Amino acid sequence: MRTTFQLTFLWALGPLAALGQTSSILGTLNDPQGAAIPNARIQAVDEAKQLVARDAVSDDAGRFALRPLLPGRYTVKVEAAGFRPLERTALTLDQNQVMELGVVGLALGQTSETVTVEAQVPLVETSTSQKSYVITGRQVTQLALNGRDFQSLIRTLPGIVSNDRSDFPLAFNNTDAFNVNGLRGSMNNVYLDGSINTDVGANDGQYTQISLDAVGEFKVQTSTFNAEYGRNPGVLIAINTKSGGKQFHGTLYEFMRNNAMDARFPFDTTGATQKLRFNQFGGNFSGPIGACQQL
Numbered sequence: 001m002r003t004t005f006q007l008t009f010l011w012a013l014g015p016l017a018a019l020g021q022t023s024s025i026l027g028t029l030n031d032p033q034g035a036a037i038p039n040a041r042i043q044a045v046d047e048a049k050q051l052v053a054r055d056a057v058s059d060d061a062g063r064f065a066l067r068p069l070l071p072g073r074y075t076v077k078v079e080a081a082g083f084r085p086l087e088r089t090a091l092t093l094d095q096n097q098v099m100e101l102g103v104v105g106l107a108l109g110q111t112s113e114t115v116t117v118e119a120q121v122p123l124v125e126t127s128t129s130q131k132s133y134v135i136t137g138r139q140v141t142q143l144a145l146n147g148r149d150f151q152s153l154i155r156t157l158p159g160i161v162s163n164d165r166s167d168f169p170l171a172f173n174n175t176d177a178f179n180v181n182g183l184r185g186s187m188n189n190v191y192l193d194g195s196i197n198t199d200v201g202a203n204d205g206q207y208t209q210i211s212l213d214a215v216g217e218f219k220v221q222t223s224t225f226n227a228e229y230g231r232n233p234g235v236l237i238a239i240n241t242k243s244g245g246k247q248f249h250g251t252l253y254e255f256m257r258n259n260a261m262d263a264r265f266p267f268d269t270t271g272a273t274q275k276l277r278f279n280q281f282g283g284n285f286s287g288p289i290g291a292c293q294q295l
Contacts, residue, residue: 022194022238023093024067025076027101029058031083036062037106040080047073047089049246071095071217071240084109094134095219095238132221133157137242140215141251148212148255148280154178154237157220176204180222180235187234193241196231213251213284216242250285 025044029037040058044066045051053074058064066076076088083106093099135153145152155162159181175198176185186203189196192210199205221229221236229236242249257278264273 022095023069023071023097023099024065025069025074025091025093025099025101026063026065027076027104029062029064029078029080030103030105032105032108036060037080037083038062040064040078040083040106042066042079043077044069045075045077046070047075048243069093070243071097072243076101078104078106080106083107095217095240096132096221096236097219131223132219134217134219136217137215140212140217141253145255150212150215150218151177154220157222159222160220160235174205175199175237183234185234188237189229189231189235190237190239191229192239194238197239200231210239210241211284213282214241216240246288248285248287250283252283253281255280 027042029040029042031037036058038058038060040062041055042058042064043055044053046053053072054066054069056064056066058080071094072092074091074093076091078086078088086104086106088101088104091099135150139153140150143153154160155178160178162178163185164177175188175190178188179185180188188198188203190198190206192206192208197206197208199207218237218239221238225236255278257276259273259276262273262276264271
């Protein structure tokens with residue numbers, strides 16, 4: 001059983017935003033007749049921070065690329081002379097994702113008129129052939145785990161099996177406690193905010209063991225890595241930390257296991273349950289500080 005209380009506290013540390021920018025938003029601009037629109041201005045606005053994260057200009061074929069970007073929720077704004085400005089809102093970008101918006105049509109009109117399109121997110125990633133699964137921050141913090149180890153969620157994905165002798169592992173920094181598609185555990189890769197976090201000497205642990213409360217989300221890729229991730233063939237676990245915003249965030253929690261809520265074993269004739277007492281308390285809070293609010 002677990003009881004969770006959430007308040008909402010996160011750091012807005014500008015220098016850290018340079019790490020983990022591994023995602024992209026792509027598209028092509030066309031007019032009502034299907035002709036390309038060059039030299040249009042495109043911006044990706046981080047909805048949490050209300051800041052322009054990246055801007056670009058469309059080429060002669062109308063193509064644009066907003067990259068690199070941190071995982072998060074974005075609004076894409078498009079402006080071109082002689083066309084109504086366009087806004088695509090609520091675009092959720094995951095770690096290492098290449099979001100292809102396809103053909104984005106602009107309507108003729110005045111720049112004072114704006115066309116807003118909400119929540120049109122592509123369901124299929126057509127720009128790459130990667131096979132991946134995303135575990136969100138909400139799943140990491142709210143799903144019942146046997147201990148404060150987010151890696152336990154990896155075992156719920158297809159093709160991944162555990163090689164641990166116990167269902168309650170205490171070596172939280174190991175990276176070889178599971179096998180992917182029949183490969184060895186030493187063939188797994190772990191990246192933290194875009195940088196390698198696997199001990200490359202032994203291939204069995206992490207340099208930095210991240211707190212569960214700091215995990216924004218993590219993405220598990222089991223095939224067709226990009227060239228920069230091709231060190232080992234097993235699995236790519238890309239973890240990104242919570243980037244924060246202009247609001248305060250935090251968590252107060254208790255994770256509890258108690259035999260008073262357990263059933264007895266099926267063949268136990270004593271009528272009693274084995275004694276179990278396990279409590280984990282904790283909390284965290286964070287938010288924007290001083291000059292960092294302007295970064």
